Amino acid sequence: MKKTPVAVTALALTLLATACGGSGSEDGETTLRFAIWGSDERYEIVQGAVQAFMDDNPGIQVETTVAEYDAYWQRMNTEMAGGNAPDVFLMSDRHLREYTGRNVVMDLAPHVGEGVRTDDITPEVMGLGTDGDHLWGLPMSQITITMPYNPGLWEEAGAEAPELGWTWDDYLEAAQTVSEHTDEDVYGASDFGGIESWFKVYLSQKGKSLYTEDGELGYTADDVVEWWEMATEFREAGATTPGEITNDTTAGSPMVQRHSASEFTPDSTFAPDQADEFDGDFALAPLPQADSLGLYAEPAMLISASARTSHEEESLALIDYVVNEPAAAEALGMTFGLPANQTNREHISGDLEGAWQQVYEYEELVGPELKEGPPAPPQGASALFDLFTAYYEDVMFDRADPEEQARAFYAEAEQVIADNQD
């Protein structure tokens, strides 16, 4: 009887150990984990492409997981650190160096031509994933920034319609007019000051960039001061949304919540039936400009594989399929923007409808003026993106002077970049 506890404990420990062991592979099927960010709608659309892949590749199962952008990266960071990354995942420009710098992303370069095809992809969008001899992922699409607005409200207010070549002063005037002629809690524009992505366009309009080729900051504190003072001018003139509205994004952006009649967004963020949400009052315009239009042609994101995947061949097949197969392109439509693969781009262009048709037309309009996207931003870029917003919040709530706050931000930005360089 004395031996019983030993036996029981041993048994319990064995059970515990096996429980941690995880499941082995079964019946010769490979299961890939594929992580995307976006809405549930986008998930459904991606599932269509994934299903086509599974139909064409019996023996490979793909488990797709979806999360909102912020949650996606929180989870990805933890999973990467824990060595438990998904096999295939979407990669944003500002996280790219964080991950490649830490050797967790598979280099696709050795597989180009065998397993991964790149010859039909528009060269403008290949830059982001290319890093010397390495290729860290294929571009999912080509996008640029656009300004969706509510033409109904603009016309009613008598504001001048935005057109290619209009300026920030025009925007201020138009947005102010719209604010004055709409309900008290509806503004002409959403406050744009806190989003680094729009600041990036502004810098590009002035011939600068967020980062230089060597990963240093490509702008000065004065540029941030200028940008935040301009945003403050807009806000104080009543042209853009006040802090409480800008900050409230639980139920969507201020424009989606009908508190604003225009805002900036990447043109890959619409569903085909987007216009219905605004009862058809939905149009796309180019951004107001400073010295030039300054818009980039960029991939919305890359599709990359984990360097630690145990299913290398299958992961490469999935990446290639999603970017290059017509069947995938048909399923994906314009959910990530214009297809990166030129044949696919033409292939789907005939069947577009609603907002996707509008995006296509917008890309045709600004296409000739688009600049090739900048190289991947350095390590620390994802933190800076968040800090840019966090510092601006004090400005948008009138708790800090735009100039002081801009200089404080810049000092920290330099610090973050310096920290990440050693």
Added chain:
Amino acid sequence: MTTPLTRSAAARPRRRRSGTYGDHPATGYLFLSPWILGALLLFLGPMLASLYLSFTDYDLFSTPNWIGLENYERMLTDDARFGNSVLATVRFVVFGVPIQLAAALGVALLLNRASRMSGVYRSAFYAPSLLGGSVALALVWRSLFTADGPADQLSGLFGMPSRGWVNDPQLALAVLVLLIVWQFGAPMVIFLAGLKQIPQELYDAASVDGANAWQRFRAITVPMLSPVIFFNLVLNTINAFQVFNAAFVVSGGTGGPSDTTLFYTLYLWRKGFVEFNMGYASAMAWLLLLGIALVTGLIFRSARSWVHYAGEKK
């Protein structure tokens, strides 16, 4: 059959002296092993590791490099958001804990009156604490105080239009303070137990001497309850310093608006898992430990002047 019995009876005193498993210490340790393993692997090990990492530039992926006190130095001299996070946390503790304890004591006093329904009330008031700091609760809280939510409608009724308390830097922290105050159940139960310990004779004697309710509360209830108040204060202060879920959910992980809900633990998490600065995050964790130890120490020190134990001469 009788011989073994007597033998074991004779042996018993000796064995008892050296413990039940004196002859087989291994068996005892084997029984303890799940706990010991847990404590070593899941608690002590990670703690020591984080102490080491706090002196490095560990970024979750690469080999940590020793950088001495740099993390600590930067935190204390050159990190504005660290200051914001300390401020948010201290505000939360300073407002949240006393109000929570006052609410707990108030309700405990009401429940202490004999009533047929007191059992029901006690359970009802304790129920929120069962939900505790859960994510579900924080989500509910967020939707209560979001734009055009119930809180907005209520304040609109009183002519104070608001646009989502959680979006207003003046009010966002209040939302979190309300959330912790609402979870007064656990200290309430402890207060209730303490109140039951106070001898009724004291109140009777005071009444005979003409003391009114307030005087009885000040002169009898508070001093007699002071050890319990002390206990609740220490416990809830320590807990409040470590609140994470609520702030994370209510601000969507950002600590906004304007860093007003950027609690220490939230900033720590952002540093470690969003900005990949795990060394810095570890240093923050150790500084939090020191900070809590300091505050707890101060409360203990102050206790000498206001906590009275029964039978103690003062």
